[in-house]
Amino acid sequence: MTERLRILVTGAAGLVGAEATARLVAAGHQVTALVHNQTAVIRNDGTPLEPDAVTCLPGDVTKPRLGLPEAAYQALAADGLDRIVHCAAITDFGLPDEVYQAVNVDGTAHVLELARAGGAPLVHVGTAYVCGERDGLIRESELDEGQRLANAYEDSKFRAEALVHKAQADGVRAAIIRPSIVVGDERTGVVRDYKNIYVVLKLATEGKVRSIPGQYEARLDLVPVDYVADIITEVTHRFEEAAGRTFHAVGAPLTLRDFSDVMAEYPPFHVPRFVPPTSFDAQRLPRRERAYYERVMTLYESYFRRRTRFDDSHTADLATRRPPVDGQDFLRTLIDHCLETGYLGAPPVDATEVLARLNMTGPGATPTANRTSPTGSDVNGAGR
């Protein structure tokens, strides 16, 4: 039995935060869960943590003192926390820049203030994608390599991590964990929220997006949420060994070719084609596909061109658990779960069908050329 630690977890209601909180509570620690809008901590499998197992503290990392009343903040700062595990972050794409600044950058600054005031060691949860658009092998010891950051999310997480480094130089003790793309449970595929890569999978497999600018050799790294939570827990426990270091919590790299091959195994699925970005022109897409492309796919486009590979030797040195060995097998597990829950496989009736049922197709309707034509959306496929 390890010693009983007093731990503050920020973002404790989030996907990663909740799983980390559940593990720390199960290990017998005294956990205070900083939550924003939620009043309970729900595990990834949908079960709530017993209310008396954890102290839920409503707060807001975007505000000074984490939005806590003076007394509550002083109690945390003065009473001495043994660890702060900072999971609070915006991970959705496509939000206004100021949201990322407020939560991911200012939020981290406020957490660092608490760590400094209370002398508490900090476990900072970042992202492997602070590497931005760098290609090739990314090491845990690297941060600022002059890389281009693809979006406001990456930019904010990069700056947050830079703040942690700066605080470390000023004496704050910290360890950084960088997950890649967090997805469902390694064994069951279960995931609480379908976001990011799941949305891309849904649009692609439903045939709403048929051609995507990208390269079959590009690689995406998917990591099971339970593995990430295990690494956070281990780093929190063994902070003395982890302090000052960065750990990639990465999983199974999959090329877009690997994705295509697995998707093709499922008969109801459409399989998108990846076309060279230089020969892709969104304006040539049919209106319907263009709407999905412009509103969703553009957010992720940069990831379909990168040939990133993450080195995780720090994590391998410290942790007992290793990530999934076979990326394609893991992807099948994830897809199977989505099929079970109905997230994938059975798209709801589309606009055309609804309008037909309501007798609203007719003279007033805008002709949407190519909408149902199977060849219509291949306009960008020619240069493959």
Add this chain to the structure above:
Amino acid sequence: MTSSTGTSSPNEDETRSKVYAVVGAMAPAGDATLADDTRLIADLAYDSLRLIELTLALEEGFGLGELAQERTATVTTLGDIVRLVTEARRETEAQRETEARQAGAGR
């Protein structure tokens, strides 16, 4: 922004009932009661992808031009959609008249 003063357009009631029909038929939570203050996400369980499909249905069903993302982004209730579609229909109508006039003048 189109002025909302003056007498309401003769087809505003028609627009409302059609918008209700489309939004209701496409709603993930199918059996909810519909009113102008019904919220698309909280009450009807729309998510971001279903909202895109709804936008396409409105464009197609009402013969509108493309509804820009900036205009659809602020929509939260059924009443917001009725206003947006009413406005967009007026714009489409005005556009057609202008085009007809220009075509006539060019003869």
